[in-house]
Amino acid sequence: MSGMTLRQWLLTDTPTSRRHAKMASFYKGWLTLRGNTMAMFGLGILVALGLIALFAPLLAPYDWTTQNLGNRLQPLGTEGHLLGTDSLGRDILSRLIYGSRITLYIVALVALIAPVAGLLVGTVAGYVGGWVDLVLMRITDIFLAFPRLVLALAFVAALGAGIENAVLAISLTAWPPYARIARAETLTIRSSDYISAIRLQGAGPIRIITKHIWPLCISSLIVRVTLDMAGIILAAAGLGFLGLGAQPPSPEWGAMISEGRRFILDYWWVATMPGLAIFTVSLAFNLLGDGLRDVLDPKDSET
């Protein structure tokens, strides 16, 4: 790449290697995304959230468990407690900062479990076809026909309350749309010429699915996952609020709202602040998801 800037190298029409082409297309996507102010705003919030979670011990003025009963329910802007204190005198700002870790933990786990399960079911159904397809898609439809929150409630009831079980319950209700998408992609890819070519070269079904079909399903799945993240955060917060997700004294945002709910009329900030945090993060995911959809999946774009 002598005589070329990195930018020129990335924007070339004649990539010299497969990796070069991949990086070039990634860079072009990034340029489109960068032009979308709202998406970049969302991305900025999420990066900030990641940094806050990473450096929580450095950023938080107090430990999230430190109680101070002599200093309970202090209003916003109290000396040393920017966002006030809760019913046990704990610093709300510090708890919100540590709570970002739990939010990211839940989001990451669900984002790992549900799309992978959906990808597996969808590609197998689409590639194998016949009875397997019929049975797998019927199961998917059954799960899709369920009210998600109520199903998650019933699962948590069976598994017991807790973050991991909430994650499992949300994942169990979240995978079917991914399976649908992966199956649809597989059906279009399956009959293409290059798949026949690979098959003639002697590739088995497992190799074809994992090496040639999965990579092509990823981009539409990523869009869908990003758009779903807001819903996942809201579901997790809802379970936490009902006392079925993270348990006290955990600084999970939904559980914090549930604590603050008892004195909402007198000490409004205790429940308001964690709600704003949830709103900000899920808004950020929605904005980023919309932007990503425009970049990766223009055919579904709304405008």
Add this chain to the structure above:
Amino acid sequence: MTTAPDPGPGFAIPNWVKATVLTLGSIAVTMLGLLFITFIIGRVMPIDPVLAIVGERASQATYDAVYRELGLDQPLLVQFLYYIWDVVRGDFGTSLLNARPVSEDIARVFPATLELATLGVIFGIVLGVPLGVVAAVRRGSWIDQVARVVALVGYSMPIFWLGLMGLLIFYGILGWVGGPGRLDIFYEDIVPTRTGMILIDSAIAGDWSVFRNAFSHIILPASLLGYYSLAYISRMTRSFMLEQLSAEYITTARVKGMSERAVIWRHAFRNIRVQLVTVIALSYANLLEGSVLTEIIFSWPGIGSYITTALLSADMNAVLGGTVVVGLIFILLNILSDLLYRVFDPRAK
């Protein structure tokens, strides 16, 4: 649109019969799946149903007797068949909390949820459809931007938190609406229960003071649900309308010199009604579910509160009964929206 070769006289099965059988079959499979999942959840529960009935100090003989009485000594498949039979007869077992049949409890609490969700979806339609139409017609204008933000905020806001904020502002600070619950305490049990929906019951009884009080209580949670339904309905209306407005027949109508109002409402809007009805049915189904968290916030004695209370006290029969009922209604509304689409849209045949 392919027609199967005619197998000859005597064997021809009309297409609508085939379609009906297929639809009914898929409904049956979906419902069986629902029951299977709730059955499995009931079986893997860490709570021992026998112990919950006989108590911890019962003798082994009593325990075994109840164990057999509940059919727990039977193979799982047989138990599942019994379970289906019970549900078909509307028997969800007995609540462990109050020893009443779960089905009676559900019949008692369900009208409250229905009233709330129905009012919510009405708000959603009345505001969401015009907003979506205007946003599509004036695409890119400030009203389109407002509609976009309204929907985005609706998708991002935790419903229970918005409910709390609503209570804080409109009840706590401004005092414009009634607080949690369906009625103030001194208005309770005045009008006879007919439908279980207080607005309707009080209207039938002609007791307008009760009606006003009930309305002041329902308006806030219903607006809240309405907002979520509005977010969805306005977005969908907008995209359906955009699709129609870019069609050639619209250009033709405009060229003919038709008024813009007639083009929009008599031509474009007419063509999206079918899609819109399916969206509204789906939105209604979602509201029945979305009311779970709303009911908790507003102490609304509906099915959402019922399931959650039962859950926290490990009353498994009640939880599963409630889940099955909400699931069945959800599935039925989904199917209904699908059917409406097929019946009214000739292209889908």
